[in-house]
Amino acid sequence: MATDVKDERTSSETYETAHEKSSVFYDLYERKSDLKQQTHYCPGCGHGVVHKLIAEALQDLDLQDRTIFVSPVGCSVFAYYYFDVGNVQVAHGRAPAAATGIKRACPEKIVISYQGDGDLAAIGTAEIVHAANRGEKITVFFINNGIYGMTGGQMAPTTLVGQKSTTSPFGRRPANEGFPIHMAELLATLQAPVYVERVALCDNKNIMRARRAVRKALELQRDGAGFSFVEILSPCPTIWGKEPVAARNWVLEKMVPEFPLAVFRDRKEPLPANGAPPQRPVAEVLGINQGINNNGNGRRTQPFKGLSINIAGFGGQGVLLLGQLLAEMGTEQGLEVSWLPSYGPEMRSGSAHCWVTLSKSRIGSPLTAKPDVLIAMNEVSLRKFADQVPSGGFILYNGHTLPEDFPMPQAQVYCIPASAIADKLGSAKAANIVMMGAMLEETGCFEPSTATRFLEAKVKNPTLLEIDIKAITAGCDAVDHQVNLGPVSQPDGFA
Amino acid sequence: MAARGKVTISVDECKGCGLCVESCPPKCLELAEELSPYGVHPARYTGSECTGCGICFYCCPEPGAITVYRLAPPAKKTSTLVAEPVAP
Numbered sequence: 001m002a003t004d005v006k007d008e009r010t011s012s013e014t015y016e017t018a019h020e021k022s023s024v025f026y027d028l029y030e031r032k033s034d035l036k037q038q039t040h041y042c043p044g045c046g047h048g049v050v051h052k053l054i055a056e057a058l059q060d061l062d063l064q065d066r067t068i069f070v071s072p073v074g075c076s077v078f079a080y081y082y083f084d085v086g087n088v089q090v091a092h093g094r095a096p097a098a099a100t101g102i103k104r105a106c107p108e109k110i111v112i113s114y115q116g117d118g119d120l121a122a123i124g125t126a127e128i129v130h131a132a133n134r135g136e137k138i139t140v141f142f143i144n145n146g147i148y149g150m151t152g153g154q155m156a157p158t159t160l161v162g163q164k165s166t167t168s169p170f171g172r173r174p175a176n177e178g179f180p181i182h183m184a185e186l187l188a189t190l191q192a193p194v195y196v197e198r199v200a201l202c203d204n205k206n207i208m209r210a211r212r213a214v215r216k217a218l219e220l221q222r223d224g225a226g227f228s229f230v231e232i233l234s235p236c237p238t239i240w241g242k243e244p245v246a247a248r249n250w251v252l253e254k255m256v257p258e259f260p261l262a263v264f265r266d267r268k269e270p271l272p273a274n275g276a277p278p279q280r281p282v283a284e285v286l287g288i289n290q291g292i293n294n295n296g297n298g299r300r301t302q303p304f305k306g307l308s309i310n311i312a313g314f315g316g317q318g319v320l321l322l323g324q325l326l327a328e329m330g331t332e333q334g335l336e337v338s339w340l341p342s343y344g345p346e347m348r349s350g351s352a353h354c355w356v357t358l359s360k361s362r363i364g365s366p367l368t369a370k371p372d373v374l375i376a377m378n379e380v381s382l383r384k385f386a387d388q389v390p391s392g393g394f395i396l397y398n399g400h401t402l403p404e405d406f407p408m409p410q411a412q413v414y415c416i417p418a419s420a421i422a423d424k425l426g427s428a429k430a431a432n433i434v435m436m437g438a439m440l441e442e443t444g445c446f447e448p449s450t451a452t453r454f455l456e457a458k459v460k461n462p463t464l465l466e467i468d469i470k471a472i473t474a475g476c477d478a479v480d481h482q483v484n485l486g487p488v489s490q491p492d493g494f495a
Numbered sequence: 496m497a498a499r500g501k502v503t504i505s506v507d508e509c510k511g512c513g514l515c516v517e518s519c520p521p522k523c524l525e526l527a528e529e530l531s532p533y534g535v536h537p538a539r540y541t542g543s544e545c546t547g548c549g550i551c552f553y554c555c556p557e558p559g560a561i562t563v564y565r566l567a568p569p570a571k572k573t574s575t576l577v578a579e580p581v582a583p
Contacts, residue, residue, distance in 0.1 A: 013497050014567045019552035021559030035533075041556060043535070045510035048556025054557065082558065172567070204518050204550050211553060237512075244512035 022055035024064050024084055032082040039077055044244020046201045046234025047076050050143060050214070054112070055083065057215040061222060065234035067103050067110040072097045072124075074116035075150045076143065093124020096131035099138045110221055113140045117158040118148040121181050127156075128187070132227050135192030139217045139228045142183060145236040146255060153239040157181040158468075160258055173242035180258055184231040194226035202252035206261070206271040233259055304445050305360055309367040311375025311435075312353035313386055313398070315343060318432030322375070325436065327399035329446055330358040337365035351380060358445060373443065374411070375435050377418070379403055386411070396438050396479075398431060403442050414438065416478045422471055427464070430471040437475020448472055498523075500547020501564040502540040508560035511535030515551035515561060524551060 016064035028036040041048045059065050062408075068086035071079040072095045080087035086109070090098040095113040103111040106367045120128050120142050127241040128140065147165055148154040154166040155172060158180050162171040172180075184198040195217055195477035210232055213386035217228035221457040233255045242250060309326065320341045328338035343352035355371065357363050372393040382397050389411035390397055398418045419436035433455075438449050452469055503523065504515075509531065515538050516524045519525035523544040526536040538561075556560045 015501050016567045018500070018547050018563060018565040019561070019563040021562070025558045037507050038510070038560070039557060043510035043556075044514055045556050048558065049554065051557055052553070052556075098575040204554065207550075207553050244514050245517045259516065303557075321511035425526075 002130045022052065022059045024055035024058045025051075025082055026084045028082045028243055030186075032076055039076065039082060040429075042236075042238040044235060044237040044247055046145065046232065046236070049201050049207065050114075050141060050234065051079070051082060051233055053211050053214040053328070054114075054218075056143065057213070057274060058085070058110075061215070061218060063110045063222060064174070065217065066108065067112060068099075068106070070099045070102070070111065071115045072113075072115040072119040072323055074119050074148075076114055076116060077150070079114055081083075093119050093122070094127055094139070095119065095124065095129040096136070096140060097427045099140075100131050100134070100284070103136055103138050107137070110218065111216055112218075113137045113138055115140065116149070117142070117156045117183075118147065118151075118154075121157045121183050123168065123240075123323075126182070132193050132229065133190045135194075135226045137221060137224060137226055139221045140230070141214070141217075142229065143234045144183070144233040144255075145234045145239075146233055148181045149236050149239050154245050158183075160254060163254075164220055182259060184229065184234070184259075185262050187229055192227055193229060193265050194267040195263075196231075197219050197229075197230040197257060197263045198231040198233070198261050200251050200256055200259075200261055201235060202248055202256060204232065206252075231259075233261075253316045267359075267477075284484050297421075297486075304443075307373065308371045309356040309373040309375065310353060310368065310385055310388065310441070311356065311377070312351070312367070312370040312376040312381030313353040315350045317377045319352045319377055320354050320431060322432040322436055323356045325454070325458070326356050326358065328458075329451065332454065333446060333450070335359060336361065336363050337483060338363050340366040353381065373439060375439065377431065377435070384414075394442060396435055396442075398435065414442070416475065418475070418478075419475050421478060422467075425470045425474060426467045430464075430467050433471035434475040434478065435467045437472035438479040439475075440472070441476040441479045448476055497566060498543055498545045500545035501566075502545050502551060503564075504538050504540065504560045505560050505562075506531045506537045507533075508557045509535065510557065510560075511536035511537055512556065513538065514554045514556070517548050518554040520539050520548060520550060521546055 031040060037464050039048055064085055069083050071077055071089040073092035077089060080089055088098055090163055094113050099111045099113040140231060143151060144158050146156060146158045146160055148156050153166045155168040155177060159165055159172050160180055161174055164171050168177060184196050187193055188196045197213045199208060199213045200206045211356045218231050220228045233251050235251050237244045237247035239248050239249060242356060290451045308418045311319050311323050323339050327337040327339040335458045336358045339354060341354040343350060355366055355368050357366060357368060370388055374389045375387050376395060377398045386395055386409040391410040394412040397413060399413050401415055402413060416438050418429050418431040421434050422428050422430040437448060440446055440451055453471055455465060455468050459468055511526060513526055516526055521544045523541050524538050525541055527539045531537045547563055549563045550564050552561045
């Protein structure tokens with residue numbers, strides 16, 4: 001009988017895969033032309049281990065398709081080459097701020113902020129503290145190796161007392177450089193976080209504990225619980241100048257006594273929902289009608305889908321205000337809008353411009369590389385931005401004619417002497433409103449009457465209001481009596 | 496009798512850090528004496544004693560360097576000695 005069993009086992013000796021590369025990782029990493037199968041991390045680096053723990057948890061919890069991973073600045077800056085999820089890479093220390101925006105805009109997504117100690121505990125201290133204090137429903141993985149790794153081993157806020165670094169060559173001295181900062185404890189003093197734990201990649205047992213912590217933090221976010229934070233003490237063999245195994249032991253012997261491993265917060269009861277911000281479309285919140293002009297009453301025959309506009313000129317020409325007015329009108333009409341100003345420190349006569357996007361669908365980015373419309377209030381702006389407008393878009397230029405040496409751009413150009421028109425109407429300051437009239441006439445995105453109504457509600461001074469209303473009509477007329485300059489656009493080229 | 500587990504290590508991905516060798520509870524991994532094309536001594540399975548616990552997988556920083564297998568539970572025997580339970 002026993003022999004029978006043995007025979008059977010040898011004959012059916014098949015192995016099943018127990019642990020393999022997670023499908024959350026890309027098969028090959030396209031960062032370099034060669035060695036695409038390896039990460040860029042040094043041998044024995046803790047980042048790889050944490051990456052694996054996160055990837056495994058995302059796969060097991062079936063969250064891969066709804067995850068957005070925010071990469072920091074630091075050694076893990078290239079995380080987006082490894083994780084096959086949505087990826088964003090942000091400025092140094094700003095990952096929690098970017099994660100806040102992403103999570104609020106897409107509450108159903110799983111948003112992970114992955115940061116090192118130079119990123120999170122130094123330059124990004126404000127962002128992490130306030131994201132935690134607001135209880136943003138994101139998960140932050142904080143990799144603490146007590147040093148700036150990528151830049152070559154400078155002292156970090158987490159560097160141990162006495163630890164040598166390139167910027168503390170005699171060892172960190174509290175009298176001069178302060179004490180190591182304990183981020184997990186610090187964040188656990190705040191009311192909002194639901195889960196704060198510190199783990200360490202210092203031995204087998206603790207790596208498995210880290211695995212549970214990573215999983216728990218992601219589960220909490222999946223369940224909508226709130227801010228979760230896992231600090232992971234992690235070896236940096238290269239900068240510490242140790243062999244990988246010795247570096248791992250150093251975490252246990254030196255770092256753990258300074259940074260105790262514990263669960264600092266594990267809130268069972270949910271935060272009171274009082275005063276939670278409404279998660280409703282803007283138009284519904286404001287109680288406004290979706291009264292957008294769909295009929296294409298302007299020159300364009302296409303139904304309006306969206307429009308990106310770059311308005312540029314000198315400060316003081318009402319450049320930013322025009323953008324604001326368009327954005328506010330869009331809001332009132334139930335559109336998604338964005339307004340992104342860009343200006344120098346000068347309030348007057350410096351150059352200023354703003355991007356405005358009006359759209360019937362969600363706006364991905366307020367920045368537009370190829371605006372449909374350029375309103376150039378001066379020659380400098382025309383020269384600077386004209387090339388950005390693609391064929392099919394158009395340019396409204398504040399002038400009687402184009403500058404003589406100006407090469408014809410691919411977009412259609414209208415010369416509207418807006419300042420001169422506005423001056424005749426009584427105030428050169430209304431040049432921006434003349435341009436608004438011209439733009440509305442050309443795009444048909446709003447009825448001129450909508451703009452008039454809007455201005456009536458906005459402008460309190462009756463004299464100015466009268467000029468503004470005349471300016472809209474004058475702008476419409478000016479564009480109607482234009483001889484098109486530049487190539488004739490495709491009729492369907494309009495956004 | 497066959498080992499309960501089995502490990503394969505991709506020479507293309509192993510950076511020879513040795514964390515798996517250090518971590519392996521039954522000590523069935525070692526660093527190879529010869530160098531890999533990347534100039535490191537890659538880890539390899541000695542060929543016996545693996546329990547399939549997976550610790551080496553979690554200690555290894557490379558996403559795909561280590562794959563751990565476990566012996567499949569023996570297929571259900573269709574024994575002639577024991578009658579199949581019959582539903583009433």
